[in-house]
Amino acid sequence: MYSTKLSVSIHILSVIALVEEVQPVTSEYIAISINTNPALVRRLMSRLKKAKLIKTSTKLGVTGLARSAENISLLDIFLAAEDNREMFSIHGNSNPNCPVGAKIEGTLKSLYDNIQTTTEETLSAITLADIIKDFI
Amino acid sequence: MYSTKLSVSIHILSVIALVEEVQPVTSEYIAISINTNPALVRRLMSRLKKAKLIKTSTKLGVTGLARSAENISLLDIFLAAEDNREMFSIHGNSNPNCPVGAKIEGTLKSLYDNIQTTTEETLSAITLADIIKDFI
DNA sequence: TTTATTTGTAACTATAATGGTTACAAAAGG
DNA sequence: CCTTTTGTAACCATTATAGTTACAAATAAA
Numbered sequence: 435m436y437s438t439k440l441s442v443s444i445h446i447l448s449v450i451a452l453v454e455e456v457q458p459v460t461s462e463y464i465a466i467s468i469n470t471n472p473a474l475v476r477r478l479m480s481r482l483k484k485a486k487l488i489k490t491s492t493k494l495g496v497t498g499l500a501r502s503a504e505n506i507s508l509l510d511i512f513l514a515a516e517d518n519r520e521m522f523s524i525h526g527n528s529n530p531n532c533p534v535g536a537k538i539e540g541t542l543k544s545l546y547d548n549i550q551t552t553t554e555e556t557l558s559a560i561t562l563a564d565i566i567k568d569f570i
Numbered sequence: 571m572y573s574t575k576l577s578v579s580i581h582i583l584s585v586i587a588l589v590e591e592v593q594p595v596t597s598e599y600i601a602i603s604i605n606t607n608p609a610l611v612r613r614l615m616s617r618l619k620k621a622k623l624i625k626t627s628t629k630l631g632v633t634g635l636a637r638s639a640e641n642i643s644l645l646d647i648f649l650a651a652e653d654n655r656e657m658f659s660i661h662g663n664s665n666p667n668c669p670v671g672a673k674i675e676g677t678l679k680s681l682y683d684n685i686q687t688t689t690e691e692t693l694s695a696i697t698l699a700d701i702i703k704d705f706i
Numbered sequence: 707t708t709t710a711t712t713t714g715t716a717a718c719t720a721t722a723a724t725g726g727t728t729a730c731a732a733a734a735g736g
Numbered sequence: 737c738c739t740t741t742t743g744t745a746a747c748c749a750t751t752a753t754a755g756t757t758a759c760a761a762a763t764a765a766a
Binding site: 435436437438440441442444445448449452466467468469470508518519520521522523524525527528529532533534535537538540541542545549552553556557560565568569570 | 571572573574576577578580581584585588602603604605606644654655656657658659660661663664665668669670671673674676677678681685688689692693696701704705706
Binding site: 573606607609627628629630654 | 724
């Protein structure tokens with residue numbers, strides 16, 4: 435189970451998408467909507483900025499999305515938000531003197547890689563624009 | 571990121587599938603292949619038994635798969651192994667006096683439900699038989 | 707040029723989950 | 737009966753998460 439980083443990032447981007455036309459938004463403004471504290475929001479903002487999803491400026495705060503909501507996919511947000519993006523963990527250290535132990539890591543790796551690819555394709559088909567329809 | 575429970579469960583089931591014809595297998599035998607300790611194996615065995623994937627008996631150990639490897643899907647194993655099966659966590663406690671905060675939980679829930687369903691369909695298309703081909 | 711504001715980040719804390727381990731009662735084959 | 741093995745409870749160490757405080761650096765605007 436992944437952390438709430440993706441969920442909170444979607445929340446952050448949604449608030450920005452809805453307000454960017456009107457005014458720059460600060461981490462404090464967003465934090466009030468999420469009901470958490472500004473530093474936590476800035477930590478995620480920093481990731482979103484590095485992933486080129488938002489524009490920020492000291493003194494002004496977030497000045498807007500770096501791309502249109504139609505061009506930001508859930509996969510983009512996921513890749514920006516999560517450190518450990520692999521869905522399943524593989525146990526290491528299996529016994530090499532056993533037919534299963536000797537090959538299990540490789541087998542699981544290629545198995546999981548395929549599943550991961552399929553899931554990421556699903557994520558890339560959904561955009562921020564799809565999501566914010568709910569809030570308008 | 572999910573725990574290694576699915577990976578270790580696949581390992582356990584693979585060893586059983588390969589050896590069941592010859593002899594019953596004990597948690598200790600399996601633990602040696604995984605390079606861990608028998609209690610950890612039994613903890614997972616207990617789940618696999620409750621999910622009706624394996625047959626066990628005190629004194630003998632694991633007496634075999636409860637169904638053929640062709641009829642055990644990765645989804646079956648996943649559901650048996652993991653407690654928290656939801657892929658993404660949702661942050662609670664958002665501010666209801668904000669258009670986004672008021673609806674975000676519901677929006678994320680239905681969004682994630684759809685993604686989850688798609689991923690689980692992928693898992694259900696893969697069987698234990700597919701996996702153990704690698705070990706034979 | 708100065709000032710006020712906000713980002714960006716480091717450091718620390720509490721809590722929860724994970725993987726690992728020991729221990730032992732209960733079941734059951736032989 | 738006796739021996740073996742499951743099934744489970746109770747710990748422990750480690751790690752990740754979410755939350756929080758604090759502050760230097762950047763910068764818009766007066």
